[in-house]
Amino acid sequence: MASTSTSLDLFVLIFGGALAMLILVAGVVAFTVLYQKRIYKQTLLVKQMEVKHQQELIYHTFEGIETERKRVARDLHDDIGAALSAMRLLVGQMISQQGETEVLAERCKQLIDNTIQSVRTISNDLLPHGLEELGLAYSLEGLCEEAANLTDADVCCDVIDLPATRPNLNLLLYRIVQELLNNAVKYAGATQISIQLTEETGDYLFVYADNGQGFDFSSAYQKKSLGLKNIETRARMLGSQVLFQTAPSAGLRVSIAIPKSSYL
Secondary structure (H helix, E strand, O other): OHHHHHHHHHHHHHHHHHHHHHHHHHHHHHHHHHHHHHHHHHHHHHHHHHHHHHHHHHHHHHHHHHHHHHHHHHHHHHHHHHHHHHHHHHHHHHHOOOOOOHHHHHHHHHHHHHHHHHHHHHHHHHOOOOHHHHOHHHHHHHHHHHHHHHOOOEEEEEEOOOOOOOHHHHHHHHHHHHHHHHHHHHHHOOOEEEEEEEEOOOEEEEEEEEOOOOOOHHHHHHOOOHHHHHHHHHHHHOOOOEEEEEOOOOOEEEEEEEEHHHHO
């Protein structure tokens, strides 16, 4: 009986010790997992803060550029444009007087007309005509009309107005469309160009499409195409991601889902 009792006590002791070790090991594993999870969360939070900081830096950089563009555009319009208009009026008066200066005055008048048109074009590129006063839809329709005048393509523009609460965001989208249309006119060789901006449940959906020659996106992206990078950066500043769908001889489709929360 004594031997049996001793064996039982020894078994209980071994079992209890093994159980205690298992509990200790489980505790160490649980602590390690929780600690690693906490470290991961902290690392993720730091990365998110870094990304947010970078986005803020990029946003403020673009904001500074656009502010300077507005200043230069107003200076061109108010100062240089006004001076050229006055000069044109004076030359017109010279033409009305018969004499040897008539031919020279006509040449000067033509040169001034060309300069005035150049100033208007530069001013409009720097500060989109009507964007702040008449809204995004008006300005995008104007871009599409200009593109249609520069190419034989059929340009379809079906857009809505976005809230005026964040004018800088509207300007970002305007620049994206401007970049896409410029590329289409210069390189795409498209016969059909479509721009749509619609309202979805939680987003504003922008879609650009053309049937041009397309391109190898991976190759262009690896070459750090400035146009693609500018569109991608502006899309991030809109709180979105841009989706490029293209291939050689397959046209181009660009989609951007802009969260409505960006305009709150």
